[in-house]
Amino acid sequence: MVNYFNTLPLREQLNQLSQAELMEPSEFTDGIDALKGKKIVIVGCGAQGLNQGLNLRDSGLDIAYALRKEAIEQKRDSWKNATDNNFTVGTYEELIPNADLVINLTPDKQHTSVINAVQPLMKQGAALSYSHGFNIVEEGMVIRKDITVIMVAPKCPGSEVRAEYLRGFGVPTLIAVHPENDPEGKGWPYAKAYCVGTGGHRAGVLKSSFVAEVKSDLMGEQTILCGLLQTGSILSFDKMIEKGIDAGYASKLVQYGVEVITEALKHGGVSGMMDRLSNVAKVKAFQISEELKDIMRPLFEKHQDDIMSGHFSKTMMEDWANGDANLLKWRAETGETAFEKTAAGDVKIDEQEYFDNYLLMVAFVRAGVELAFEVMVEAGIKPESAYYESLHETPLIANTIARKKLFEMNRVISDTAEYGCYLFDQACKPLLADFMKKIDSDVVGKNFNEGKSGSVDNATLVQINEILRSHPVEIVGVKLRKSMTAMKAIKTV
C-alpha cells in the first residue's frame, strides 16, 4: 500500500487539505432518514463503538455488532458490552454480508487487518465508515470501487458522546466523504444521517475531508495536546523539586493544574485563560510564552512537515512492524518519571491558586495552542480544522492527566497519538534546557503576585490584550464556540 496523500497532485492535496466548513443546522433537517431501515453493523465495541451504537439505536436505527470469533468465544469485554445492552452480536461472516453500512470503530492499528477481513464480505454498493482517516490516507488502503467510504468523527471521548446525547445534545463532530469512494453520491446523506444519529448535529459539525482530518489530527495530538502537556508537566514538576517546593504539592499542582487552566481555555479561548491572571502575571506569562513560541516553532514545523510528507507515519509503521519496540520503551520511561511516581499531596489548592502558582503552564498552553494552530494553517489546513485539533481538544486531554497523570493520558489516547507524543517529548525537553535554567519557582510553585505591587504599564497591557484577542485562533474560536455553547448553556437532562 502507498501513502494516498503522496499520490495526489499538489492541487488536489491543497484542495483536500482545505476542506473545512461549519455546517448550518438546516442541512440536517432530513434527520436520520437516509439510514432509516438500513442494516448498520458496527465493528468493535470499545468506548466509541458501544456509545455511538447506543445513540444510533436510540435514534431509531438498526444496529448490530460484528466481532471477531475469538472475542465472542472468549466472551471478551467487547462481547459483554454489546450483549449486556441487548444488541445483536455476530461474527463478521454472519453480519457483514447483509450490512448496508459497516462502521469501523476498532483501534487505528487494527484497521488494515479489519478491513482486509471485512471488505470481501461486504455486499455490492454497501457503505463503510471510519472515525479516523489514518488507514485510508497514510496506510493507503484502497477500498473496492462500489463501496461508499465516509467518516464521522465525534471530537470527544465515547462516554461524553453518550452523556451529551442523553442530555439532549451532542458533541462537536467532523464528517467527510472519501472522494475516491462515492460511486452513488450517497456519501454525504449517509454521513449526515449518521451524525444526526449520534446527536452531533446539535453541537457544530465540520464538513471536512479524510486528508484534512488526518493531517490536522496527527499534528494536534503530537504537539499541543499530548506532547507539550507531557513535556510541560514533567519539566514543571522537576523544576519545583529542584527549587525545594513540597513534592506532594508539586505533584498535585501539576496533575490537576492543567485541567483547571484549560477549563478556562474551553470557555474563553486563549485570552479567556490569560484573563484569569492578574495584570502583572499576565504580562509575565505573555513574555514567557513568546519566548517559548520562538524556541519551539522549529520543532512544531518539523512535526507538521513530517506528517505532511508521510515520514511520520512511515517510521511509526516501521515501529509497529518491529513489535512496537520504541513505543514500549518510551512508555516505560514515562512511567518512571518522578512526577508519575510522586502521589498528589493531601493539600487543598483553590481554583485561582492553580493559575497564580502555575503561570508557567499557562504560558506553555498559550504557546502550544497558538503554535500548533499557526503551523497547521501555514501548511494549508483551514482555521476551523486547526481549532478543533488544537484548542478544542486540549481540555479533554487535560482531564485524563487529572485522572491519573501522564500514564492515564497515554493509556486513553490512541497508539498513534501516544507514539507521536513521545516523539515530541524526546525532542522538546533538550530544546527547552536553557530556557528552563532561567525559570524559578515564582512562575511555578509559588504565587507570582506575592510581594509585587500589581501595577503594570497600561500601554503594554493594552498591547498584549490586543495581540491575544486578535490571534486567528481566537477569531475562529468565537465563531465555533457559539455553535457549541448555544447548546451547552442550556443543557438540561
Place this chain on the structure above:
Amino acid sequence: MKEPFVHIANLNLQYAGIPILQDLNWQIVKGEHWVIGGKSGTGKTTLAKIIAGQEKANGDVSINFNKNSNSPAQAYYVSNWYQFTNLEGERNFYYQQRYNKHQQNDTLTVYADLVHFGEKHNLAFDQAEPLLLQLGFDNCRNTQLIELSSGEHKKLQLIQALWLRPQLLIVDEPFTGLDKASRANLLEIFDDIAEKGTTLLLITNDKDLPTAINCYAEIQNGQLLQMASADSFSKDTERQQKPLPYFLQELPKVSSNIMVELKDVSVRYGEKEVLKNVSWTVKAGEKWLLQGPNGSGKSTLLSLLTGDHPQAYTANIWLFGQKRGTGESIWDIKEKIGIISPELHWYFDKNATVWHSVASGFYDSIGWFIDVKHEERKKIEQLLDFFDLLPDKNKILHTLPLGKQRLALLARTIIKNPQLLILDEPCQGLDRAQTVHFNAVVDELCNYGKTLIYVGHYESQLPDCINHRLILEKGEVVDCETVREPIKQ
C-alpha cells in the same frame, strides 16, 4: 450547670447579599435530641452543614466531644441528596447512565463501599449487618453504586451514619424516599443509638418522629426559635387557587388508546433479575399508582417506558401503539411523556435558570433555545404565574428551596401538555403542605384527559384521581387492581 455539648454563638451568614443567619445562638445539652422544622428556605440545611463543618460562617461553633466515649468524636451530616463518586473520585455521572452497561466498572459495589467506609472509620463489619437487614438492604451487597435507585442511595448513607454512631448525628430529611417498612425500622434505630449516647439532630417537618426527640426549633429571621412541639412549626403560606392556564385545559392528542403494553417483560443484569415476567397495560385516561419497596424495580420499570433502558429493545413492549425497536427514536417517545423523578432532578443542569428549565420541557431538553417561539414564551409565563414562580424565573434553579425546585420541574414536565404523565416520587423531600399543594395540581391537570403513572410510598400523600394500582415486590407484580375510592387516608 453542666457544659453544653454544642455551643453556637453569634452565627452570621449571608448568601448573595441576603442574610440567612443573623446572630444565631443555640445550645444543645447532652440528653437533648432536636428536630428543626418550619418553612422552606429558612436556612435549616445551611445551619446543619455549618455545625458539621461543611460550610463556613462568621461566629462560634464549638462542640465538646467526650474524649472517653467509644463513639467517634464527630459531627456527622447526612444530606438530603445522595452523592457518590467513581473510583477516581469524580462525580460526573449522567442521567440514566445506570441502565447503560459498560464492562469497565466505574464505581464500587455496595459491599466494597461499606468495607471501605468501615476501614476509614475503624468499624467492625458485623455491626453493619443488622442495619442492612433492618433497612431491607441485604440483597444490594453486590450491586454497583451507580445501579442503585435514589431510595437505595439514601439508605446506604443512613446505614453508614448509623453504623458509625457519631457523638452528634445530623440527618437532613431522614425519611425522604424510604419505603414504609424501612421507615418504621429507622425510627427504632434512631432511638437505639440515642440511648447509646448519640445526640440526634434531624431536619424535617414530619410528625412521625423517634421517641427520643425532645426539643423542637425552627429558624425565624435568621435566629433559632424553640417550639413546643412538631405541631407548632410554621407552615409555608398556602397557595391561592388559580385557574389552570388555558392551554392545559385542552385535551392532549392521544396517539393510541393503549398507551403502554408490556407482555412478560424481564430485565436481568447478569445473575440478578430486576424485573420478572411483568405484564401491564395502561389505557388512555387511566390514573395509575405504582408502589413497591425500595429496590423492587419501580424505576427500572419506568425506564422501560421512557426510552431510557437498553433492554427495552428486545422485550415485548408497545408504547403509544408502536412496538419498541421498530424505528422509533427515544425522542419520539419522550415527546409524548412528561417525566419527573428524583434522578432527573439530581442530574438536572446545575446552571439552568427556572425559566430555562421550564422552557427545556418543550424540547425534552433538545436545546434549540434560540428558537423559543412567541407562543411558547407566553405559555412559559402563564405557567410560571400559575406556580407562583414568576419572581424566581431568572434565578438558578438549584439555589431555590427544594419545594420550589420541584414545582419548577413539574412546570417543565407539563409545559408541552403531554398525553402521559410519569411522576416518580414527585413529592420526595417536600413537606405535607407542599405535598398537598403539589397533588392538588396533579388532580386538576388530570381533569383534562391526562393519563397518569404516579409513584409514591405513602397512602396519605397521593392525588385523589388515582383509579388503578400496580404493586411490585422483588421485581414481580404482586397486585394489579382497579381502585374505586380515593386511596388517600
